[in-house]
Amino acid sequence: MTLMSSISKLTTSVDQLADEANVTKSQLDAKVTLAEAEVISSQGEQAATEAARDEAATHAAAAANHLATVKSDVTYRGISAILAAKAMTAVDVFVYDTSYDSDGGAWRKRCKHTSWYNEPLNTATRGARREFPAVAIIVVELPNKVTIFDADDPDLPMWMVADTRGEQNTAPYAITALGGQASYLGPVSALNGQICICGTGGYSSQALLRWDFLSDRFGNQAPNSFYSGWTSGTISERNELRTLVEGLPVILAPQVRDVAMTALSEAPVDPATWLPVPTIAVATDGGVSVIKQDGTVINPFTAYGMQCVHFSEDMLYYWQNGDHQLRRISAPNFVGNTIEFYGWRDNAIRPSISPRTTFSGIRHVVGDGKSAIAASAAADTNLALLQETRIGTGLSMVAYATSDYATGWMPGSIKGAFLADTDDTDLVGSVYLDDDFTSYADQAAAEAAGYEFSGCTFDAANDQVDFPGTGTFTFSGADPSPSGEPIIVKIVVSNRTKGNLSFQAAYSQVFAFGETGALDANGTYYFSCTSAHLRVLALNGFDGSVDSVTIYGADADRSVNNNGLIVNGNVTRSPVADGAELAAYSGFSAANYLEQPYNSALDFGTGDFCVMGWVISTDAAFDYLIYRALPNATDVGFSIAIDGANDRIGCLVKSTGFQYGSNKVLGRWTLVALIRSGGMAQVYVNGVLDFTFSAPTDVDPTTPASHIMSLGSASNGAGALNNGSIALWRISATAPTAEQIAKIYEDERKLFQPGAQCTLYGTSDAVTALAHDPKTKLLHVGTSAGRSTFDGLQRVANTETPVGTAISAVNGLIAEQ
Numbered sequence: 001m002t003l004m005s006s007i008s009k010l011t012t013s014v015d016q017l018a019d020e021a022n023v024t025k026s027q028l029d030a031k032v033t034l035a036e037a038e039v040i041s042s043q044g045e046q047a048a049t050e051a052a053r054d055e056a057a058t059h060a061a062a063a064a065n066h067l068a069t070v071k072s073d074v075t076y077r078g079i080s081a082i083l084a085a086k087a088m089t090a091v092d093v094f095v096y097d098t099s100y101d102s103d104g105g106a107w108r109k110r111c112k113h114t115s116w117y118n119e120p121l122n123t124a125t126r127g128a129r130r131e132f133p134a135v136a137i138i139v140v141e142l143p144n145k146v147t148i149f150d151a152d153d154p155d156l157p158m159w160m161v162a163d164t165r166g167e168q169n170t171a172p173y174a175i176t177a178l179g180g181q182a183s184y185l186g187p188v189s190a191l192n193g194q195i196c197i198c199g200t201g202g203y204s205s206q207a208l209l210r211w212d213f214l215s216d217r218f219g220n221q222a223p224n225s226f227y228s229g230w231t232s233g234t235i236s237e238r239n240e241l242r243t244l245v246e247g248l249p250v251i252l253a254p255q256v257r258d259v260a261m262t263a264l265s266e267a268p269v270d271p272a273t274w275l276p277v278p279t280i281a282v283a284t285d286g287g288v289s290v291i292k293q294d295g296t297v298i299n300p301f302t303a304y305g306m307q308c309v310h311f312s313e314d315m316l317y318y319w320q321n322g323d324h325q326l327r328r329i330s331a332p333n334f335v336g337n338t339i340e341f342y343g344w345r346d347n348a349i350r351p352s353i354s355p356r357t358t359f360s361g362i363r364h365v366v367g368d369g370k371s372a373i374a375a376s377a378a379a380d381t382n383l384a385l386l387q388e389t390r391i392g393t394g395l396s397m398v399a400y401a402t403s404d405y406a407t408g409w410m411p412g413s414i415k416g417a418f419l420a421d422t423d424d425t426d427l428v429g430s431v432y433l434d435d436d437f438t439s440y441a442d443q444a445a446a447e448a449a450g451y452e453f454s455g456c457t458f459d460a461a462n463d464q465v466d467f468p469g470t471g472t473f474t475f476s477g478a479d480p481s482p483s484g485e486p487i488i489v490k491i492v493v494s495n496r497t498k499g500n501l502s503f504q505a506a507y508s509q510v511f512a513f514g515e516t517g518a519l520d521a522n523g524t525y526y527f528s529c530t531s532a533h534l535r536v537l538a539l540n541g542f543d544g545s546v547d548s549v550t551i552y553g554a555d556a557d558r559s560v561n562n563n564g565l566i567v568n569g570n571v572t573r574s575p576v577a578d579g580a581e582l583a584a585y586s587g588f589s590a591a592n593y594l595e596q597p598y599n600s601a602l603d604f605g606t607g608d609f610c611v612m613g614w615v616i617s618t619d620a621a622f623d624y625l626i627y628r629a630l631p632n633a634t635d636v637g638f639s640i641a642i643d644g645a646n647d648r649i650g651c652l653v654k655s656t657g658f659q660y661g662s663n664k665v666l667g668r669w670t671l672v673a674l675i676r677s678g679g680m681a682q683v684y685v686n687g688v689l690d691f692t693f694s695a696p697t698d699v700d701p702t703t704p705a706s707h708i709m710s711l712g713s714a715s716n717g718a719g720a721l722n723n724g725s726i727a728l729w730r731i732s733a734t735a736p737t738a739e740q741i742a743k744i745y746e747d748e749r750k751l752f753q754p755g756a757q758c759t760l761y762g763t764s765d766a767v768t769a770l771a772h773d774p775k776t777k778l779l780h781v782g783t784s785a786g787r788s789t790f791d792g793l794q795r796v797a798n799t800e801t802p803v804g805t806a807i808s809a810v811n812g813l814i815a816e817q
Helices: 003-085 106-110 443-448 738-752
Strands: 089-097 135-142 145-150 158-162 168-170 173-175 185-191 194-199 208-212 217-221 229-231 242-247 258-262 279-284 287-291 297-301 308-312 315-319 326-330 335-339 362-367 372-377 383-387 397-401 414-418 431-435 452-454 457-459 464-468 472-474 486-505 523-530 534-555 565-568 570-575 583-586 593-596 609-617 622-629 638-643 648-653 670-677 680-685 688-694 708-711 724-732 769-772 779-783 786-791 794-798 807-810 813-816
Touching: 089 185, 089 807, 089 813, 135 185, 135 813, 145 185, 185 258, 194 258, 217 242, 279 308, 279 315, 287 315, 297 326, 308 362, 315 362, 362 769, 443 452, 443 457, 464 486, 609 622, 609 638, 609 738, 622 724, 638 670, 648 670, 648 680, 648 688, 670 738, 680 738, 724 738, 738 794, 769 807, 779 807, 779 813
Parallel strands: 258 308
Antiparallel strands: 089 135, 135 145, 145 158, 168 173, 173 242, 185 194, 194 208, 208 217, 217 229, 229 242, 258 279, 279 287, 287 297, 308 315, 315 326, 326 335, 362 372, 372 383, 383 397, 414 724, 431 534, 452 472, 457 464, 464 534, 472 534, 486 523, 486 534, 534 565, 565 593, 570 583, 583 724, 593 708, 609 670, 609 724, 622 638, 622 708, 638 648, 670 680, 680 688, 769 779, 779 786, 786 794, 807 813
């Protein structure tokens, strides 16, 4: 090949490469242009997306505002205003949120075939909407009326009314949807398209009234077969007399006082409705009946009439107003037992005796679907929050809340709950009466001092009151303590040969510290009560004497035991944090501390026990928080202290000497729990295990009946908490679990935050209604002062409108009456 030929070919190749490069560049330029156009398009789409997002957010906000309006109207204006405007006497109110039905409320879309869907609208008994509301409020009023309001609309229009006077027929047997008698309607419940209404009269023709909206029928489940069955009537014929045509199994008795409904996980699906069959429980005059998911009826409790029933998960709870037993039975066989809450009842071995308790009997109960139960008390006592464990008797916890104190959680066999008040007035130690009767020349002089003798006599020669087998010695007139204030009364008995004395305050027996009986031996007895008509009464032919009476000012024990603390000197009380309700106790010194006289209930021997409470300290010294020992501070049974120099907790159990942890505690509110279980001591700090040590020794006093317990110092006033505060201290004969300690810390720590509220709002302790919202998990408690809303132990909101008879709450929507 010639040189020119080679150059020519090389030139051609270079030209080809240049052309290809130019083509590639043109293609790339075109792609760049296209990409730039796509970027512009994407930017436009992004802008459109962002605009759509913003519009959606606006709609969401509007929807939230609308929901809030609905909730606000229902809570504060809707139902209350409707009832007031129409002078309605509601006996129950129920928020029926169909989203909690088994199909989420989808059944509402399958009802176009029913009579009620197609009945004329805009009448006196039907509103303007055909479809069943997603959220309905059912109001039962006397004498005979049930109104369903449409809560999907913030104006709460009437959706349906049944208002016939109760009618019945016997040839053939027939009733209306409101039963066969007037003025006997009661509580209502609803689930899976069915509404159940209690017929509270003693009539078979009005027992448990049942409305089934999907099957489009109504009926009555009664204690006899004549009136127990579905009628021929449809829901649109609810105000008409219709014949009973399809029998239903009979229930135990008439006077259906309460009803509860649930859909168990294994419930069969009703082929007519495509929904699981509800299980229904009723409280009647004769006990409890359960209408099982297969339609059969069982009567698990028939001893006497029951007032209330409540389902929580697969457990049915039932009780009688004023009773101290909360019974439970579990599905599917509905067998069970009585729950023993030591903080509620007196103790497990005395189930038949009325307890020494500020919780005077069950009134209302609601559950959270897990293990927590809220119960209100009868009369004017308090609210009890119950944390149930199903693994054994006595392992549950209870917390009381009233208008002026909150105990925190009391585990198991509680023996004391101290420093639980919200009153921040300082405590001033007082000995209101200290009388050994040596200053009276005769009985007339003693009577002039305010003592009263009936059947007993004053023995001036021996300075004592003698009982010759009978008699009453009243010393209210000699008692200068302020009426209604906590006091501790000391009585010394001598010369006793038989019988016993009963100490009474306000004509009711008060038990001695740690005792279950009365004054039945020679010795010194202490009683905790409030100042009101104090006396001792001879029983069983008591032959003996009273040598002296002493009355101390006290700080109350808020547990079932009511064994208060004597105030020595002055103890300061102030809020635990700015704006918080709970009071902290401080200002301790050798002369200023709290003391409990010997209490046999704290003689735990070698058994399990728990001592726990809250402390905040900045002191670098060694300070005792709680101390049980002889008055001279020897023979220590147990103690908890802060070793300020090393910023740690120290604990002692009898002969162990102080043992120490490593968790830092100074400068912040700290929960300390000393637990002995099976001879091992476990110490928790803020819900977490800090340290353990062996502690099998008997903690009882070496000399019987000699230990005293002090809070804020040792038993002789030494080692006082000089620069710190304590609150919510409790002692139990039960060792709580690690999970329970963690819960106690998590729930109670919120009470030590600024602004934290923990009591019932207002001054009333009489709980009139309860409701637990399954969505928000909030507990709503009604009193004459308004509605208190609790998140755990903390009150997070309140109203000031009195609550009379009922509250129902679902997903933040609250109806009350």
